[in-house]
Amino acid sequence: MYNARSISKFSLKGKQMTDHATLVSQNKEYTFTSWTSQNAWNPISITHGEGVYFWDADGKRYLDWSSQLFNLNIGHGHPHVIRAIQEQAGKLQYAMPSLATEPRARLGQMLRDVTPAGLTKAFFTTGGADAIENAMKFARLSTGKQKILTRYRAYHGATFGAMTAGGDPRRLANEPGVPWIVRMPDPYSYRHPVYRGRTEAEGDQAIVDMMEEIIHFEGPNNIAALMLEGFSGTSGIMQGGETYWRGVEYLREKYGFLLIIDEVLSGFGRTGEWFGIDHYPWVKPDLMAMAKGLTSGYIPLGGVMMTEKVAHHFDDNVFYGGLTYSDHPIACAAGVANLEVYQNEKLIENSHELGKKLRAGLVDLAEKYEAIGEIRGAGLHYVIELVKNRDTREPLSPYNSAMTEPMKKLAANLREQGMSTFVKWNLVFCAPPLVATEAHIQDGLNILDRAIKDLG
Numbered sequence: 001m002y003n004a005r006s007i008s009k010f011s012l013k014g015k016q017m018t019d020h021a022t023l024v025s026q027n028k029e030y031t032f033t034s035w036t037s038q039n040a041w042n043p044i045s046i047t048h049g050e051g052v053y054f055w056d057a058d059g060k061r062y063l064d065w066s067s068q069l070f071n072l073n074i075g076h077g078h079p080h081v082i083r084a085i086q087e088q089a090g091k092l093q094y095a096m097p098s099l100a101t102e103p104r105a106r107l108g109q110m111l112r113d114v115t116p117a118g119l120t121k122a123f124f125t126t127g128g129a130d131a132i133e134n135a136m137k138f139a140r141l142s143t144g145k146q147k148i149l150t151r152y153r154a155y156h157g158a159t160f161g162a163m164t165a166g167g168d169p170r171r172l173a174n175e176p177g178v179p180w181i182v183r184m185p186d187p188y189s190y191r192h193p194v195y196r197g198r199t200e201a202e203g204d205q206a207i208v209d210m211m212e213e214i215i216h217f218e219g220p221n222n223i224a225a226l227m228l229e230g231f232s233g234t235s236g237i238m239q240g241g242e243t244y245w246r247g248v249e250y251l252r253e254k255y256g257f258l259l260i261i262d263e264v265l266s267g268f269g270r271t272g273e274w275f276g277i278d279h280y281p282w283v284k285p286d287l288m289a290m291a292k293g294l295t296s297g298y299i300p301l302g303g304v305m306m307t308e309k310v311a312h313h314f315d316d317n318v319f320y321g322g323l324t325y326s327d328h329p330i331a332c333a334a335g336v337a338n339l340e341v342y343q344n345e346k347l348i349e350n351s352h353e354l355g356k357k358l359r360a361g362l363v364d365l366a367e368k369y370e371a372i373g374e375i376r377g378a379g380l381h382y383v384i385e386l387v388k389n390r391d392t393r394e395p396l397s398p399y400n401s402a403m404t405e406p407m408k409k410l411a412a413n414l415r416e417q418g419m420s421t422f423v424k425w426n427l428v429f430c431a432p433p434l435v436a437t438e439a440h441i442q443d444g445l446n447i448l449d450r451a452i453k454d455l456g
């Protein structure tokens with residue numbers, strides 16, 4: 001029987017490390033961390049979790065308000081997935097990708113059933129970024145064209161090509177990156193100048209018109225694909241409305257490029273639908289990248305779903321791609337078990353319903369506090385954008401800079417109150433596991449309420 005507490009202590013070279021301070025100092029001394037300077041790294045420790053909670057090495061409980069990195073959709077410690085991993089590990093631990101295995105076939109079949117109509121074949125990777133690299137490769141090889149259109153305010157991963165594709169500042173470490181990415185303006189009605197004096201729908205249309213103009217400038221015959229997050233994620237959930245997404249489908253049809261939808265973050269119920277793009281049933285993806293919620297992070301796995309048409313190109317052409325750990329049988333078994341959990345426990349429906357409660361609670365907070373400039377999202381996927389002044393919309397902490405006061409104080413307050421979440425610039429993300437209940441959502445809202453109130 002799985003006992004989360006039994007794994008709460010571990011030894012390194014025989015030395016027990018049980019307290020938080022020791023764990024942090026040894027992690028800092030012996031390991032290198034990502035996306036922050038080493039000196040600024042001040043992590044929460046984590047020893048075990050259960051559902052929407054996890055515990056640090058001193059026994060402090062945290063509400064996991066970001067599902068770790070927007071991936072732990074089924075929550076911590078789910079016995080069904082743990083059992084599936086254990087059973088698969090007992091049977092077949094590894095198979096090179098050129099061999100056929102049962103969990104790989106089963107997961108491919110299940111994904112065909114839950115992804116949008118027309119996506120029929122899965123290519124499995126080891127995570128999100130290599131799903132994106134391969135999706136772009138599929139598009140470029142199958143069309144024989146070079147360019148991929150993406151957005152400025154998007155993130156697609158940290159490998160070389162994926163990092164160029166994501167237009168948000170995380171790409172800047174890697175400039176100029178690959179030469180075949182072209183970035184598009186964003187449907188960010190709260191801040192993009194094109195929305196000034198326009199309704200949201202009019203602004204969305206103006207963005208689509210600008211995209212069309214860029215397509216002309218770049219040469220429609222050179223464009224392999226347009227790549228968009230199915231639902232905008234860590235760049236700040238700037239999603240656009242129906243006009244924008246009708247425009248996307250209009251451009252795809254008119255110019256004949258492929259559409260790559262990145263569901264790495266927004267897939268598997270995060271936004272209250274199976275996939276973010278399911279909010280726009282008229283949009284027809286040719287390729288879909290996924291990871292995160294595919295296994296809820298229990299084992300690394302990503303994938304690319306593709307249409308018959310894309311797959312057909314490779315019937316007689318070699319696809320140059322694949323890694324040693326592609327199609328990993330334990331990861332595929334974890335994926336199968338995850339999909340069973342989504343289905344058996346109706347987690348997509350829960351995200352949809354609970355999302356209404358989350359939205360209502362955030363709207364209440366926005367009515368109470370001037371510091372909330374805007375809330376955006378769907379399902380269990382929201383962001384609060386904080387401002388110094390509602391009229392000027394000056395951000396509470398500047399764009400693309402280390403957090404300044406009072407945003408820093410807010411982040412520290414959330415942590416102090418036992419909430420772990422993703423906070424950057426002037427944004428606080430709200431993305432709890434899909435196994436959350438109304439009581440958990442209310443707990444989270446209460447913590448946010450107190451922290452925003454304390455801003456004074």
Ligand SMILES: Cc1ncc(COP(=O)(O)O)c(C=O)c1O
Binds near residue numbers: 132265
């Ligand atoms: C939308 C999106 N695409 C791709 C990725 C990259 O995934 P990974 O970190 O698994 O490589 C991320 C990661 O956050 C993401 O949010």
